[in-house]
Amino acid sequence: MCETPKSGDLLDWYDQNARAMPWRTAPADRKAGHLPDPYRVWLSEVMLQQTTVAAVRGYFLRFIELWPTVVDLAKADDAAVMGEWAGLGYYARARNLLKCARAVANEHDGAFPTTHAELLKLPGIGPYTASAIASIAFDRPETVVDGNVERVMSRLFAVQTPLPAAKPVLTDLAAKLTPSERPGDYAQAVMDLGATICTPRNPACGICPWINACQARSSGIAASLPRKTPKKAKPTRFGIVYLGRREDGAWLLETRPSKGLLGGMLGWPGTEWTVEAQAETPPCPADWQDPGGEVRHTFTHFHLILEIRVAVLPRENPQDRGHFVMPSDFRPSDLPTVMRKAFDLASSAMAMD
């Protein structure tokens, strides 16, 4: 038989094992009444959506350096924010980040709302992020349910229903465990537990503060939970991108439409990406050459094989698409990863700089 899990046992563990992060206030400081900056909590939580702490850290520090407050961010140029987000993925987050910053600056006097319901109205803030901000930044007793919490609850209560169907049940179980004391620390504690001990594979049950309360552990099935419904196979799509350079060195680039894949990001003009090989569709007439090689990249729901073409473009070429960017203004780091791969391939194949 198992004990009833106690939130206090987890908080005691967290007091000793909380991981330091740039956006986080240590448990001792929180107990002294020092809550973290809501702007930093919001920014970090949006960056952390479906993204690892290791990947986020550098981006977070850079954003804070460039835009120390939400009002600063609200005044930033779209292209600057999208460029700084490049490489982090899920670019709708960056578009909504700006919308949200401007809403907070213009409609909330630069102060984030403090309740779950008000936070939920803002762009890019869903149920998880609203709970995270309300609990972590404002110590409200809201329940965070992310992938970590789903895994911890499914094991603690041996929930056999596969995800995502089990989500409502797991949310209910998590809510009933959430304490009214130290809700901010508790939220971070459950997620830390899932990230460091109650891991997807090889959970470290021997050092878990809830070992005596865990039903899956007592049944020996912890590592097999949570169950998940099978995923669909990824199809492969094909496309061509065109890396054109004017005689004065300027690159022909385009800002992609603000909706859909890589929306709002800088990229090379090219064909659509489809399951059938694409016919040549250059952005302007030129002597396009194939330098050889291909870019392979995998998105969430398809594999992509991309061919590249390169050309020197005449100075007075009436291009149909895109805009020219001088080398002094071109930062490959502004490109989403698949576009940066194309640039790297062209650079190595042509040995051009």
Added chain:
DNA sequence: TATTCGTGGGT
């Protein structure tokens, strides 16, 4: 409810 939407690291 199901799909769309990135990327890099781990196994």
Added chain:
DNA sequence: TACCCAAGAAT
């Protein structure tokens, strides 16, 4: 290599 996965939201 080929998966799996990560502090989800929008549609």
